[in-house]
Amino acid sequence: MRVRARARVRRTLVTTVAAVATAALLLAGCAQDPDEGPDQGSPSTGTSGGGAQTTLTVGVFGAFGLQEAGLYDAYMAQNPGIRIEQTSIERNENYYPQLLTHLGTGSGLADVQAVEVNNIAEITATQADKLVDLAKAPGVDKAAYLPWKWAQGTAPAAKGGATVGLGTDIGPQGICYRKDLFEAAGLPTDRTAVGALWAGDWNKYLETGRTYEAKAGEGKSFVDSASGVMAAVTGSSAQRFYDDQGKVVYKTNPAVRGAFDLAASFATDGLSAKLQQFTPAWDQGFSNGSFATVSCPAWMLGYIQDKAGPAGKDKWDVAQAPKPSNWGGSFLVVPKAGKHAEEAAKLAAWLTAPAQQAKLFEKRGSFPSASAAYKLPTVSGAQHAYFGGAPIGEIFAKAAEGVPVAAVGPKDLVIAQNLADIGMLQVDQKGRSPQEGWEAAVKAIDNALDQ
């Protein structure tokens, strides 16, 4: 027994040393920056060496569409020395905090990173010094962009005023509506006539809703949700949650409170299907036709088509919204910490140039943020077969050009989210009074903004 134990001990000593060494190696391996892998040989000189390539990485969230539209392949075909790899994280809630931590540590970053419009103000206000000024990148033409989109990607003057984000797409809004439900309620169904019902004034949209509701059947509400209306109305105002000096003014801004109260009227008047957007119940609402209208940014048309399915074909159409308004869109930024910042800036400029944005619209339905693209036939002549052949290029371009230049602040997302998911939802789904909903939202926002 003792002999066997002794032999075992000698063997274990060897294995122990091996185990500890392995553990140490593993720990060291974890500490190593993945970017500094052995295959990265000589930095950025790759193109000059015969056959060697520069690999550019693009970090995006969700199905961003650049790859799907074939833009990377086209770029690689034009630039044989460049290889593009994309990493994607499904949800922006997970993608954005990670981007911030990577920017903070200067590691783990992709050469080009996507940023959602709700986060862009925070990026320009707090991270501009870590990002490349893309206004000076080759091939970038400020005049090609919508002025308000260009302004959103530009840091405040106090922070150097660099344009660190180039716009990819935007979300100009129309009103998507069900022709069959409109007809049943005795309303016009032609998209020009429908647009004329509420042209120029969100209150007329509410009035139309009241007319509709008087004749509509049970379970056929006028709008999907009150918060959808609120998002559309706030998106059409020139001042929203921040003033030009970067001060939070949502509490006192009559435009915000007005939008809140107007949207709340949809709930209190029983015009809302009381759904929360982007939930399974909302999706079911599309397929069951439980509401007649929804404020739809250009990117939402594909979503509606998916959810309403073949049964909804030729029932949906899209009309001009009461006022031009924007919801959503994205930017590309280039971190200075990247190994190929110069090449990456070139790539970002190319990806967001009007011709490429037009292609992204053609293939994926993301509406161009470069107004120069609106004259291209793929945009100006675009029609959506599912929406009764609606001239979506024309409708959304008109909306895009009318969107006011609004100051966006770093906490836009948090404010908008709490107004919708706390304040408006309490009114819409819990039956609280608009005043109670507003106060609850303000309390939650105060808590969120307080550092």
Place this chain on the structure above:
Amino acid sequence: MTDETALLSPSAVGPERPAAEGGGRSRPGQAWRSRRYRWDLRWSPYAFVAPFFLFFAAFGLFPLLYTGWAALHQVELTDPDSMTWVGLRNFTRLWDDEFFWNALRNTVTIGLLSTVPQLAIALGLAHLLNYRLRGSAFFRVAVLTPYATSVAAATLVFVLLFGRDYGMVNWALSAVGFEAVDWQNGTFASQLAVSTIVIWRWTGYNALIYLAAMQAVPGELYESAALDGASRFQQFLHVTVPSLRPTIFFTCVVSTIGATQLFGEPLLFNGGAGATGGSDHQFQTLGLYLYEQGWVNLHLGRASAIAWAMFLILLLIAGAARLLRGRKDSR
């Protein structure tokens, strides 16, 4: 516990002093070998456990301490390098933070709503599985399948089941004449719905733990109980449950920790809105509030303080449980 650790400590399992070698003609090689042998016995156990503790230090202890450090500062995720010392302010403000208390209250109620039925059902289920059954292996595997399902998948299905307009639960309720319930918006209703997901996922897991413990109960106890005329239920109550007391305590501890950290189910139950836990924060747990502060509002210092508050609450519960158990044992 204490006598066990004494047994395991390296000095106790170390060799008896090799007196024989000292007594005989000592050769230098032999002395070295015996010394190496002693070191080996003394230190190699530490080397064996070292990998775990190295990893624990890197991914457990360091984050824990760093979080504690961050909790004493004002730090934003937008600029994690600049920390402003604020002392205990992040903790004192929790005292006045109604959202924190609300989250704590929700965590406790959801914890009770899920843990108590879950353990009770698991005990009953284990008792049934302990019978001689045809195809018992199948049932034992089947009882564990909910645990093997991912939180996300399970929760998304439950969200559909608990839907207000087209959900199956409401459909079933209306079929038997009840009114449809707004599972997402009602305070109690939403907490019950979230608890259901937890119960569904963890009952089988606990049942298997109980089953394993039940099979270790000596059969003679049942035999003598049967001789005394105890029914199956009386046997369960007076033999099984007392024999299982340490196991039940263990599952209570594990479930309490799990309930305190409840996160995935309420997060995904809230469809599109993320970490708010409902429009009225009606099912926002401490885990969700921590996430909201840290990763939505980007206040790392405040989030760290919540994390430490949760840790302290768990310590408090553990201490209370120990006191309770100590009193019971001394009786």
